[in-house]
Amino acid sequence: MNVTTLPKPPRVGLVSLGCPKALVDSERIMTKLRADGYDMSPDYAGADVVLVNTCGFLDSAKEESLEAIGEAIAENGRVVVTGCMGKEADVIRNRFPDVLAVTGPQQYEEVVAAVHEAAPPIPSPFIDLVPEAGLKLTPRHYSYLKISEGCNHRCAFCIIPHLRGDLVSRRPDAILREAEKLVAAGTRELLVISQDTSAYGVDIRHQPRPWKGKEVRAHMTDLARELGKLGAWVRLHYVYPYPHVDNVIPLMADGLVLPYLDIPFQHASPKVLRAMRRPANDAKVLERIRNWRGQVPELAIRSSFVVGFPGETDEDIAYLLAWLEEAQLDRVGAFKFEAVEGAPATSMGDQVPDDIKQERYEAVMALSARISAEKLAAKVGRRIDVLIDAVDGETGGATGRSKADAPEIDGEVHLRDAAGLQPGDIAPVRVEDSDEHDLYGVPV
Numbered sequence: 022m023n024v025t026t027l028p029k030p031p032r033v034g035l036v037s038l039g040c041p042k043a044l045v046d047s048e049r050i051m052t053k054l055r056a057d058g059y060d061m062s063p064d065y066a067g068a069d070v071v072l073v074n075t076c077g078f079l080d081s082a083k084e085e086s087l088e089a090i091g092e093a094i095a096e097n098g099r100v101v102v103t104g105c106m107g108k109e110a111d112v113i114r115n116r117f118p119d120v121l122a123v124t125g126p127q128q129y130e131e132v133v134a135a136v137h138e139a140a141p142p143i144p145s146p147f148i149d150l151v152p153e154a155g156l157k158l159t160p161r162h163y164s165y166l167k168i169s170e171g172c173n174h175r176c177a178f179c180i181i182p183h184l185r186g187d188l189v190s191r192r193p194d195a196i197l198r199e200a201e202k203l204v205a206a207g208t209r210e211l212l213v214i215s216q217d218t219s220a221y222g223v224d225i226r227h228q229p230r231p232w233k234g235k236e237v238r239a240h241m242t243d244l245a246r247e248l249g250k251l252g253a254w255v256r257l258h259y260v261y262p263y264p265h266v267d268n269v270i271p272l273m274a275d276g277l278v279l280p281y282l283d284i285p286f287q288h289a290s291p292k293v294l295r296a297m298r299r300p301a302n303d304a305k306v307l308e309r310i311r312n313w314r315g316q317v318p319e320l321a322i323r324s325s326f327v328v329g330f331p332g333e334t335d336e337d338i339a340y341l342l343a344w345l346e347e348a349q350l351d352r353v354g355a356f357k358f359e360a361v362e363g364a365p366a367t368s369m370g371d372q373v374p375d376d377i378k379q380e381r382y383e384a385v386m387a388l389s390a391r392i393s394a395e396k397l398a399a400k401v402g403r404r405i406d407v408l409i410d411a412v413d414g415e416t417g418g419a420t421g422r423s424k425a426d427a428p429e430i431d432g433e434v435h436l437r438d439a440a441g442l443q444p445g446d447i448a449p450v451r452v453e454d455s456d457e458h459d460l461y462g463v464p465v
């Protein structure tokens with residue numbers, strides 16, 4: 022049996038100086054880097070690159086910043102400088118010609134790009150929350166918002182808890198502050214990510230924090246509601262179907278949160294789910310999906326499934342295919358089970374041969390493609406909102422996404438006669454055509 026050994030993620034050391042605003046900037050940069058797959062290093066020696074977030078408000082602060090840069094160069098040698106002193110790049114470069122990059126305050130994209138260049142991220146489908154293509158810097162109009170680290174579950178095929186530890190939730194006010202800044206800087210869509218979004222706040226007992234004159238609990242529903250008030254699209258990823266997920270459906274009906282749920286079901290057969298040790302493994306989930314759609318008919322559900330898990334039989338796959346037919350999920354990604362070093366499933370007996378995995382994979386993909394094509398065809402003639410991702414000046418066309426499409430993992434909407442639109446615009450569009458994954462339309 023082939024066992025995949027994962028490379029170690031690159032590690033970033035951080036020295037954060039200055040005022041609380043600089044600390045928020047550091048937090049935002051590190052959130053982005055963590056979302057991109059980086060680990061933090063608590064010391065110079067373990068870091069592949071050291072980020073120094075400087076303060077340049079007073080001469081004494083400048084001197085302190087220069088000393089910090091000098092120390093990082095001496096201890097590690099690979100240093101990226103950002104923050105207020107970045108405005109005086111010449112001073113820094115004259116004194117420390119070896120710094121890798123100097124960026125100014127709030128130049129988030131630039132500083133993250135400099136870290137990517139100094140220590141390139143290693144994309145891994147086994148641990149990344151953000152799709153590989155998303156590892157490039159996301160354009161300003163959409164942003165990943167990481168709400169927690171780690172996971173309390175112990176799914177048999179997964180090494181995340183081993184790598185990242187148990188769930189550690191961020192404070193709701195810190196998340197909301199970051200989201201507010203992102204929206205002020207041009208973000209039109211917030212993509213909420215974590216290993217288990219529905220478990221957000223469990224570790225901190227859903228402790229409330231003050232936000233805009235009231236208390237907001239560290240709970241998915243409260244957080245989603247407050248995020249929805251910021252005026253951007255809010256898309257929830259990695260939601261497990263715990264009972265309290267029912268409470269976010271009214272937020273979708275009210276237009277605060279996008280009618281979209283990314284639920285990684287991974288399988289449907291109760292026997293396989295038990296063997297996988299999946300959370301929220303509820304037999305009544307089809308009934309709940311029906312109920313959600315009753316409240317929000319346009320709800321789009323995306324999910325991923327693993328076929329060929331050890332012990333999976335033909336009956337299990339037949340169960341999964343029948344379940345998929347019934348569930349009518351909008352987007353489905355299927356993966357063949359792969360043994361990863363350190364995951365319990367790797368040493369389980371009854372491994373499924375590769376050719377059978379392939380057959381099962383093709384069966385799931387063919388069914389999902391048919392369902393997706395039918396669901397998209399039903400949208401032809403309708404009017405939908407499209408968030409523009411890219412424009413093509415030569416053809417006058419544009420590409421964007423509907424509320425049912427997350428970037429990089431779902432479909433796109435291809436527009437003709439879209440001159441005048443810019444990335445980040447939200448345009449009303451009439452759908453003219455469809456295929457298995459994408460829609461085609463014209464702005465109206």
Ligand code: SF4
Binds near residue numbers: 217
């Ligand atoms: S829920 Fe399961 S698959 Fe997801 S991170 Fe936690 S242990 Fe891994």
